[in-house]
Amino acid sequence: VTAARAPRAWILATGSELTRGETRDANGPFLAAELTVLGIGVERIALLPDEPAVLARAIAEAQAAADVVLVSGGLGPTADDHTVRVVAEVFGRPVRRHPEAERRMRERVLRRVASESEIPENYWKQSEVVEGAEVLLNPVGLAPGMLLDTARGVLVVLPGVPRELEAMFSELAAPRLLARLGARFALEAPRIFRAKILGHPESWAEARIQALGIDFARVEYGISARPGELLVKFIAHRAPDHAYVDQVRSLLEREFAADILVLPEGLGARENDLEHSRLVHEALLASGLTVAAAESCTAGLIAKRLTDHAGSSASFLGGVAAYADRVKEAVLGVPPALIREHGAVSEAVCAAMARGARRLFGADLAVATTGVAGPGGGSPEKPVGLVYVALAAPPGAGGGEETVEVERHRFWGDRRNVRALAALRALELLRRAAVSATARAAAGAAAAGRRARGPGNG
Amino acid sequence: VTAARAPRAWILATGSELTRGETRDANGPFLAAELTVLGIGVERIALLPDEPAVLARAIAEAQAAADVVLVSGGLGPTADDHTVRVVAEVFGRPVRRHPEAERRMRERVLRRVASESEIPENYWKQSEVVEGAEVLLNPVGLAPGMLLDTARGVLVVLPGVPRELEAMFSELAAPRLLARLGARFALEAPRIFRAKILGHPESWAEARIQALGIDFARVEYGISARPGELLVKFIAHRAPDHAYVDQVRSLLEREFAADILVLPEGLGARENDLEHSRLVHEALLASGLTVAAAESCTAGLIAKRLTDHAGSSASFLGGVAAYADRVKEAVLGVPPALIREHGAVSEAVCAAMARGARRLFGADLAVATTGVAGPGGGSPEKPVGLVYVALAAPPGAGGGEETVEVERHRFWGDRRNVRALAALRALELLRRAAVSATARAAAGAAAAGRRARGPGNG
Numbered sequence: 001v002t003a004a005r006a007p008r009a010w011i012l013a014t015g016s017e018l019t020r021g022e023t024r025d026a027n028g029p030f031l032a033a034e035l036t037v038l039g040i041g042v043e044r045i046a047l048l049p050d051e052p053a054v055l056a057r058a059i060a061e062a063q064a065a066a067d068v069v070l071v072s073g074g075l076g077p078t079a080d081d082h083t084v085r086v087v088a089e090v091f092g093r094p095v096r097r098h099p100e101a102e103r104r105m106r107e108r109v110l111r112r113v114a115s116e117s118e119i120p121e122n123y124w125k126q127s128e129v130v131e132g133a134e135v136l137l138n139p140v141g142l143a144p145g146m147l148l149d150t151a152r153g154v155l156v157v158l159p160g161v162p163r164e165l166e167a168m169f170s171e172l173a174a175p176r177l178l179a180r181l182g183a184r185f186a187l188e189a190p191r192i193f194r195a196k197i198l199g200h201p202e203s204w205a206e207a208r209i210q211a212l213g214i215d216f217a218r219v220e221y222g223i224s225a226r227p228g229e230l231l232v233k234f235i236a237h238r239a240p241d242h243a244y245v246d247q248v249r250s251l252l253e254r255e256f257a258a259d260i261l262v263l264p265e266g267l268g269a270r271e272n273d274l275e276h277s278r279l280v281h282e283a284l285l286a287s288g289l290t291v292a293a294a295e296s297c298t299a300g301l302i303a304k305r306l307t308d309h310a311g312s313s314a315s316f317l318g319g320v321a322a323y324a325d326r327v328k329e330a331v332l333g334v335p336p337a338l339i340r341e342h343g344a345v346s347e348a349v350c351a352a353m354a355r356g357a358r359r360l361f362g363a364d365l366a367v368a369t370t371g372v373a374g375p376g377g378g379s380p381e382k383p384v385g386l387v388y389v390a391l392a393a394p395p396g397a398g399g400g401e402e403t404v405e406v407e408r409h410r411f412w413g414d415r416r417n418v419r420a421l422a423a424l425r426a427l428e429l430l431r432r433a434a435v436s437a438t439a440r441a442a443a444g445a446a447a448a449g450r451r452a453r454g455p456g457n458g
Numbered sequence: 459v460t461a462a463r464a465p466r467a468w469i470l471a472t473g474s475e476l477t478r479g480e481t482r483d484a485n486g487p488f489l490a491a492e493l494t495v496l497g498i499g500v501e502r503i504a505l506l507p508d509e510p511a512v513l514a515r516a517i518a519e520a521q522a523a524a525d526v527v528l529v530s531g532g533l534g535p536t537a538d539d540h541t542v543r544v545v546a547e548v549f550g551r552p553v554r555r556h557p558e559a560e561r562r563m564r565e566r567v568l569r570r571v572a573s574e575s576e577i578p579e580n581y582w583k584q585s586e587v588v589e590g591a592e593v594l595l596n597p598v599g600l601a602p603g604m605l606l607d608t609a610r611g612v613l614v615v616l617p618g619v620p621r622e623l624e625a626m627f628s629e630l631a632a633p634r635l636l637a638r639l640g641a642r643f644a645l646e647a648p649r650i651f652r653a654k655i656l657g658h659p660e661s662w663a664e665a666r667i668q669a670l671g672i673d674f675a676r677v678e679y680g681i682s683a684r685p686g687e688l689l690v691k692f693i694a695h696r697a698p699d700h701a702y703v704d705q706v707r708s709l710l711e712r713e714f715a716a717d718i719l720v721l722p723e724g725l726g727a728r729e730n731d732l733e734h735s736r737l738v739h740e741a742l743l744a745s746g747l748t749v750a751a752a753e754s755c756t757a758g759l760i761a762k763r764l765t766d767h768a769g770s771s772a773s774f775l776g777g778v779a780a781y782a783d784r785v786k787e788a789v790l791g792v793p794p795a796l797i798r799e800h801g802a803v804s805e806a807v808c809a810a811m812a813r814g815a816r817r818l819f820g821a822d823l824a825v826a827t828t829g830v831a832g833p834g835g836g837s838p839e840k841p842v843g844l845v846y847v848a849l850a851a852p853p854g855a856g857g858g859e860e861t862v863e864v865e866r867h868r869f870w871g872d873r874r875n876v877r878a879l880a881a882l883r884a885l886e887l888l889r890r891a892a893v894s895a896t897a898r899a900a901a902g903a904a905a906a907g908r909r910a911r912g913p914g915n916g
Contacts, residue, residue, distance in 0.1 A: 023683075043507065223480070293779070300761025300762035304757060304759045304762050307779070307877075327775055361785060
């Protein structure tokens with residue numbers, strides 16, 4: 001038995017706003033990541049204008065060249081939306097209204113207008129499908145998608161609104177692709193390991209991963225970067241390699257120790273949506289701790305990220321963007337002598353800011369940042385990128401004073417990057433403190449339980 | 459004389475990180491926007507993997523189909539970089555090292571290594587070009603680009619690093635495209651009008667623009683959205699229509715009055731980089747006024763945006779993210795009775811927050827936000843999206859008390875959108891206050907000048 005070749009896909013994303021460079025396409029990258037995980041290689045992502053002739057030619061070409069063709073967009077009610085008619089033309093089939101899609105549309109619109117006569121005729125265009133296509137009812141919006149058999153495989157038509165496309169692909173299209181192509185191309189459900197590596201440049205992390213001796217013939221590897229966060233991904237497409245993914249995971253955990261954050265399993269390709277700040281938010285909620293921030297160089301970025309997620313008022317009390325020195329003194333209570341002696345960008349001032357924020361807001365945990373974000377303001381002693389990050393926390397179980405840890409970092413990149421890295425580091429200190437507190441509380445509860453049950457009762 | 463048809467372009471962006479969905483392509487949208495402004499229609503943006511066979515086929519196809527083909531990426535030193543060899547193969551020509559590119563590379567690398575023998579052989583790959591191509595020396599980095607004549611027009615090869623690509627396209631490739639294709643396709647230097655419409659949904663603005671009776675045969679129109687900001691663009695490609703662009707501008711200024719922000723002329727296609735927050739930053743610096751923020755629902759977002767740009771410490775003093783009610787009371791001095799009586803999301807509390815921030819930080823101007831960002835926390839009386847935005851400013855020239863204006867907004871969309879819109883509105887209030895102050899100061903100086911010169915001395 002020889003190994004089957006991997007199926008090849010073309011993705012066609014339609015919209016003249018894309019080919020005029022006015023909007024960045026989000027659907028192509030989403031679908032490409034999903035197909036890659038399924039073991040389907042993407043040979044082309046083409047962005048096309050809303051022109052029927054261009055679209056018809058591209059669809060005809062794609063279905064002749066690729067095993068899987070995904071088309072997104074052009075299913076709306078306006079004159080710019082051509083996809084259903086063009087697909088019908090390419091396949092030589094008529095267009096008809098889909099009764100169930102039509103019924104849903106009527107139901108939805110009659111909530112807003114008094115009678116059906118008020119509905120503009122072009123509204124019903126969204127219920128049109130190509131005869132003989134398998135119809136994918138829209139799990140989120142109105143326009144249905146379609147699945148059609150081609151000479152080489154399958155063509156899938158999806159709506160252009162990202163939320164609708166993502167839901168329809170994951171819930172309806174992906175299982176059907178596996179069902180129709182799985183046996184022919186020996187596609188199996190893959191095993192995936194995903195992690196974030198925090199606070200390092202991509203080139204550095206990449207070099208260390210390459211030096212680990214991983215057999216990249218057995219696992220597919222991907223890395224993508226945003227400021228301070230690298231998302232790494234290892235996929236084993238064949239069952240015999242599934243266990244190898246766990247070995248790779250151990251290698252990475254050992255290599256990156258405190259800087260790696262293994263993501264929960266079972267995420268979809270929207271993994272990029274699983275922002276670090278969400279993990280911090282969830283860890284804080286689980287811990288029951290309250291937090292505050294005192295921000296100089298990040299000036300609001302930490303507070304913004306801590307409140308990006310619904311429900312953050314249970315943990316976040318408030319923050320001070322303390323840009324001017326006299327704000328650090330007057331609002332956060334940093335002793336003027338500290339600033340005179342050490343400068344505003346110093347370990348001592350950062351610690352005092354964290355203590356001040358903890359006191360001002362009455363929070364359990366407080367973080368502080370002070371640094372040189374650039375591009376100006378650097379000196380040989382305090383260069384652009386130098387940032388102090390502090391965490392103030394309650395006294396340990398043994399009592400005593402609050403604890404303050406201060407880290408000194410030399411971040412790279414432009415102003416935006418330095419600020420993002422500083423905020424990320426502060427958030428990560430909060431996340432770790434919250435996770436430890438939750439673990440201590442659980443251990444304490446377990447010990448209390450053991451004591452209550454007494455020896456020999458376990 | 460019949461009008462020449464517009465030239466048609468294909469853009470090919472290479473990189474397996476793109477077709478695996480790991481990275482979003484920035485070069486395609488940049489080039490598409492630039493070509494659109496030049497009057498060249500983009501028929502396809504194709505993202506392709508680093509596979510020589512796929513790339514060769516796509517380049518052959520593109521040069522047969524399009525008048526202009528732009529290829530980006532694959533010019534680096536690694537084994538993944540295939541573009542030069544593939545183009546050479548498609549054109550049936552040899553590859554050779556370009557002496558000037560090689561000289562520059564040697565000069566650059568010898569700053570870091572002691573002798574040429576230490577340079578790995580693959581480094582020199584970046585000096586390779588296709589014989590007979592017009593070479594575009596890299597204005598920013600190392601690898602040169604190329605321009606080749608095709609049967610239908612021109613093929614241009616550009617580096618994949620966005621900074622390098624943008625500089626090479628704008629400085630070297632665009633003028634050559636106009637020179638080679640201008641006469642044949644009657645391309646002229648276009649006239650452009652660009653503006654931002656602030657604080658309205660795209661569908662609303664779009665309907666109003668469509669109702670203005672603009673002759674879209676004479677001006678090309680584009681609109682692109684990000685939360686709260688719509689960038690509209692009108693381009694006249696033919697000289698006789700240049701004056702019509704000014705008429706369109708007057709129409710829009712009248713229609714959108716206080717909500718339109720006309721952008722300075724002469725911007726490149728990187729217009730999306732001209733963020734609203736930068737305009738605010740520049741207006742504040744010009745006014746010499748200092749600012750502070752008190753943020754409840756936006757919690758740090760305003761402070762973050764005010765400090766996104768270098769030099770912001772000249773205007774921004776500080777901010778408070780006042781999430782918890784007791785922070786509004788204890789830090790900003792909002793009277794507890796106000797919160798009890800009106801609730802934290804109220805006009806009275808918002809005004810008190812702005813006053814409190816102005817006092818706490820000793821700033822000239824202070825903005826405040828309080829609202830229901832959602833998804834939870836809404837009620838029939840105070841629904842999700844309800845946001846108050848306040849601006850506290852110094853007394854007018856006549857003296858008296860500080861002035862506080864409070865606006866009540868009902869924003870749309872999800873949590874992220876509501877927060878972005880609230881921050882945008884607060885920033886826009888600051889920008890307008892700063893612009894007015896600058897204008898008043900200029901008028902005052904002029905009047906003082908007239909008085910000093912005395913009557914009849916003008």
